[in-house]
Amino acid sequence: EPEVTQTPSHQVTQMGQEVILRCVPISNHLYFYWYRQILGQKVEFLVSFYNNEISEKSEIFDDQFSVERPDGSNFTLKIRSTKLEDSAMYFCASRDKGLAENNEQFFGPGTRLTVL
Amino acid sequence: AQTVTQSQPEMSVQEAETVTLSCTYDTSESDYYLFWYKQPPSRQMILVIRQEAYKQQNATENRFSVNFQKAAKSFSLKISDSQLGDAAMYFCAYRNLYGNKLVFGAGTILRVKS
Numbered sequence: 001e002p003e004v005t006q007t008p009s010h011q012v013t014q015m016g017q018e019v020i021l022r023c024v025p026i027s028n029h030l031y032f033y034w035y036r037q038i039l040g041q042k043v044e045f046l047v048s049f050y051n052n053e054i055s056e057k058s059e060i061f062d063d064q065f066s067v068e069r070p071d072g073s074n075f076t077l078k079i080r081s082t083k084l085e086d087s088a089m090y091f092c093a094s095r096d097k098g099l100a101e102n103n104e105q106f107f108g109p110g111t112r113l114t115v116l
Numbered sequence: 117a118q119t120v121t122q123s124q125p126e127m128s129v130q131e132a133e134t135v136t137l138s139c140t141y142d143t144s145e146s147d148y149y150l151f152w153y154k155q156p157p158s159r160q161m162i163l164v165i166r167q168e169a170y171k172q173q174n175a176t177e178n179r180f181s182v183n184f185q186k187a188a189k190s191f192s193l194k195i196s197d198s199q200l201g202d203a204a205m206y207f208c209a210y211r212n213l214y215g216n217k218l219v220f221g222a223g224t225i226l227r228v229k230s
Binding site: 048 | 153160161162163166207209211218219221
């Protein structure tokens with residue numbers, strides 16, 4: 001069964017450093033998402049991406065964040081200068097372009113980001 | 117903006133028994149989707165069940181069923197014949213009909229006792 005994969009599973013970085021979180025969505029999917037879950041809190045939407053551009057972003061997704069689909073298979077989330085409060089689990093998700101019946105978002109296993 | 121509320125931070129159920137997890141939401145839309153996701157200790161989010169708001173019939177998936185009350189904006193999840201593998205965090209989520217993002221509730225931790 002196809003699945004969304006994410007690397008690394010755990011990333012530890014120093015405050016102020018740049019990090020890139022990588023995701024490989026399901027191959028025929030066209031919509032891509034990043035969500036964040038701070039430990040013990042709810043899952044929060046960050047950004048959605050379609051047709052090589054951001055289609056929606058939340059207030060959390062400020063200028064420190066960027067997304068890219070560099071090669072047609074990977075989907076990356078970059079945090080330019082990490083802060084302590086960026087420590088969280090980051091989930092990538094993707095979905096097919098289909099009609100309403102195919103609107104399920106498939107989630108990856110997540111990357112745990114720890115900022116020291 | 118849409119909001120999703122799960123008022124039960126934690127629930128317990130005896131193996132083989134039935135448990136119901138509550139969820140309420142707020143929206144001004146008439147058509148939308150509602151979901152229950154399971155997050156086991158591995159942290160991977162797994163879709164359990166989906167309900168289209170325009171369908172009156174409650175969705176069912178094997179041991180999992182929902183009680184969708186559109187007028188009350190309520191969407192509860194019933195797990196029958198609970199198994200140890202059902203122990204996880206359960207998130208209720210909302211999505212607009214043509215929207216992108218999922219809006220999640222705070223989650224309910226389900227513990228299953230043997």
